Amino acid sequence: MSRLLRTIAILLLVASCGGSDFRAPRNLDDACSIVQQRPKYLKAMERTERKWDVPVPVQMAIIYQESKFIGNNRTPMRYALGVIPMGRQSSAYGYAQALDGTWDEYQRSEGSRFSERDDIRDATDFMGWYMTQTTAETGVPVHDARNQYLAYHEGRTGYNRGSHNSKAWLLRIADEVQARAVMYDQQLRLCGKR
Numbered sequence: 302m303s304r305l306l307r308t309i310a311i312l313l314l315v316a317s318c319g320g321s322d323f324r325a326p327r328n329l330d331d332a333c334s335i336v337q338q339r340p341k342y343l344k345a346m347e348r349t350e351r352k353w354d355v356p357v358p359v360q361m362a363i364i365y366q367e368s369k370f371i372g373n374n375r376t377p378m379r380y381a382l383g384v385i386p387m388g389r390q391s392s393a394y395g396y397a398q399a400l401d402g403t404w405d406e407y408q409r410s411e412g413s414r415f416s417e418r419d420d421i422r423d424a425t426d427f428m429g430w431y432m433t434q435t436t437a438e439t440g441v442p443v444h445d446a447r448n449q450y451l452a453y454h455e456g457r458t459g460y461n462r463g464s465h466n467s468k469a470w471l472l473r474i475a476d477e478v479q480a481r482a483v484m485y486d487q488q489l490r491l492c493g494k495r
Contacts, residue, residue, distance in 0.1 A: 331488060344422075349425040354433070355433070355443045358489060361482070362481040438457045447476060
């Protein structure tokens with residue numbers, strides 16, 4: 302009987318290690334609280350900053366806007382006649398809300414075919430890769446959270462065409478992303494994380 306109990310205990314232990322906690326940290330308006338609750342977020346973002354030169358507060362502000370730090374976030378479902386499910390609004394998924402096609406391009410480009418959109422390290426690396434390409438194609442610096450967000454949302458081609466200029470709601474959100482990046486930067490400096 303003790304052998305059976307040991308086997309069950311081991312199986313339960315292994316099963317409990319497999320799950321991921323995709324819930325958002327508490328108090329998303331406090332960068333210090335976020336990194337205190339999820340130190341791996343800061344490590345991933347600092348690694349991305351070293352590799353791609355994208356500042357941590359810019360990454361944090363865009364992740365906040367895209368997914369509210371929910372690792373397995375998806376776009377809402379669409380419904381016909383209000384009740385018949387028609388699929389999701391887009392293929393965006395994960396912390397960075399990367400679309401399937403863009404994620405595939407990133408995996409091919411970076412040789413990361415095992416990377417996952419719901420892994421904070423992979424999501425921030427993707428953002429660094431994408432924003433660096435945005436800088437190369439549009440001239441928007443990686444520290445410009447507002448315009449990086451606009452290019453992230455509209456795609457670089459849409460940004461270069463100016464498609465965002467006719468969307469007052471998007472311009473307002475981009476201003477909020479910029480303000481949040483500044484706020485996160487100030488908070489991280491105050492708690493000694495910058």
